[in-house]
């Protein structure tokens with residue numbers, strides 16, 4: 068349909084990542100999902116059916132032409148960047164050919180006279196953040212609602228579809244930018260690196276990070292300027308149990324133990340630091 072109607076396309080980006088998938092037997096993984104991020108490289112492994120282990124990984128699309136001549140050799144060089152994993156995979160046996168994928172990134176106007184687009188046909192991005200299936204289902208639901216309104220005479224088709232497009236774009240905008248940023252495999256900007264370093268070891272922050280990656284809270288919320296711009300003291304806290312945070316015991320306790328969920332923090336437009344400053348624990352509560 069999209070090929071036929073040639074819809075208006077916007078916010079396009081070329082392929083950013085060349086990714087390849089394959090399966091291995093005799094690759095012990097112990098039920099875990101493992102992921103490794105290295106300079107200009109990233110890969111992951113996960114157990115799957117028939118005792119096989121899936122690996123997915125790749126390099127920036129700029130290296131696609133050069134590296135496609137020897138995908139396996141380049142994969143093995145990439146594994147060597149994680150020596151413990153490389154040791155394990157050396158004795159494994161590849162059980163499938165490499166399957167490669169590189170996608171263009173775009174938004175399309177998803178409707179016109181007598182037609183509408185959902186899913187990848189209307190909006191596509193690199194699969195590195197694994198959002199496409201959720202997005203496609205959400206589009207289908209929104210579109211069905213809009214078409215139902217139009218067919219039922221509640222509002223004109225054009226108005227219902229314009230809302231569908233607007234809602235889609237608003238919902239996915241920050242995930243699209245985040246996805247395209249990740250897909251370059253470039254190091255995160257310094258303030259992002261600082262934030263990511265600070266959430267490690269704090270369960271509530273790690274939960275928020277997992278929520279963002281699952282697509283249940285948008286990156287614009289998790290990576291909000293309030294959070295990123297918080298005073299260095301809050302973000303440079305050493306991991307739990309390490310002394311020397313520079314904050315009071317009360318503040319440290321709150322950061323580490325009981326701030327509200329990310330969503331309630333964001334609803335009130337507050338940063339981690341706000342929470343620390345305004346929510347001291349009740350007197351006499353165990354601060355250990």
Ligand SMILES: Cc1cc2nc3c(=O)[nH]c(=O)nc-3n(C[C@H](O)[C@H](O)[C@H](O)COP(=O)(O)OP(=O)(O)OC[C@H]3O[C@@H](n4cnc5c(N)ncnc54)[C@H](O)[C@@H]3O)c2cc1C
Nearest residue numbers: 068167168170185186187188194196197198199200201203
């Ligand atoms: C390598 C890779 C890995 C991915 N990993 C993930 C992931 O882990 N998690 C995730 O959520 N998303 C992932 N995605 C994205 C996800 O697959 C897509 O976003 C999702 O499948 C989009 O669904 P869709 O229904 O829009 O399109 P599709 O799933 O592509 O379905 C469109 C269907 O229409 C058919 N079709 C096309 N033209 C015609 C025609 N003329 N007549 C009849 N049928 C036609 C196609 O054959 C296809 O079956 C990945 C994508 C890629 C490329």
